[in-house]
Amino acid sequence: MECVFGLVGNGFALVVADTSAVNSILVHKSNEDKIMVLDSHKLLGASGESGDRVQFTEYIQKNVSLYQFRNGIPLTTVAAANFTRGELATALRKNPYSVNLLLAGYDKETGPSLYYIDYIATLHKIDKGAFGYGSYFSLAMMDRHFHSGMSVEDAVNLADKCIMEIRSRLVVAPPNFVIKIVDSKGARTFAWRESIKDASVPSIA
Structure with missing residues (x-):
């Protein structure tokens, strides 16, 4: 029951993801960070198969770092998004990655931005977006409460509303979430x- 969602506010972009690593009916850990810091001003939130998610996000992170090392300047957010989309498109015809991505970044010239990239290499610039089962509820909450130019406080309050809705509506809801900002x-x-x-539940002696 993975979920990752994000939005663009006034001078910032925010990405939220659950922290559960699951396989079938088993929860392996509940503190998995699914939002990769690509560089000083970029975040990559991912959902999908655990192996693909970890391998692909690390691959993108290392290539973004390699570009900056070779050229002396970092990729812009739109350039990183197009590079990521190109790698997914190439893999789609060979051995596709089962991973959906939200790439958020901040550039001096253009400000904050958020890009939607799915497993079949669809790329869109968006103001708000989500992936996973939690997207049914987080998108509905953002459709109702999101507005352009939100402050950090308003955006975090909206993220908390989305988290509470996911926890209360999903049959098997992820308990923990991480919020990152750029x-x-x-x-x-x-x-x-x-x-x-629930601290009132007695422990078994």
Whole structure:
């Protein structure tokens, strides 16, 4: 029951993802960070098969770093998005990756931006977007409450509303989420949202 969603606000972009690593009916860990920091001003949120997600996001991160090392300047967000789309399109005809991506970044010239890239190499620039089963609810919440020029506080409040809706509506909902933000100051972790366990349940002696 994976979920990753993001939005663009006033001078920043925000990406949120669940932190559950699951396989069939088993939960292997609940602190998996699914939002890769590509460089100082880019974030890549991913959902999909665990192996593809980890391998592909690391591959993109290393190639973005390689470009900056070779050329002395970083890729712009739109350039990184098009490179990512090109790699997915190439793999689609050989050994496709089962991974869906939200790429967020901040550029001095153009400001914040968010790109939707799915497993069949579709690329769109968007103001808000989501992947996974949680997208049914997070997209509905963002359709209702999102507006252009949101402040960081408003965007985080909206993200919390989406998280609460996902937790309450999905049959098997991921308990924990991570929120990351990218703006003129760089890409960084903003907060973790962890479920509150019922302390009144007695432990088995």
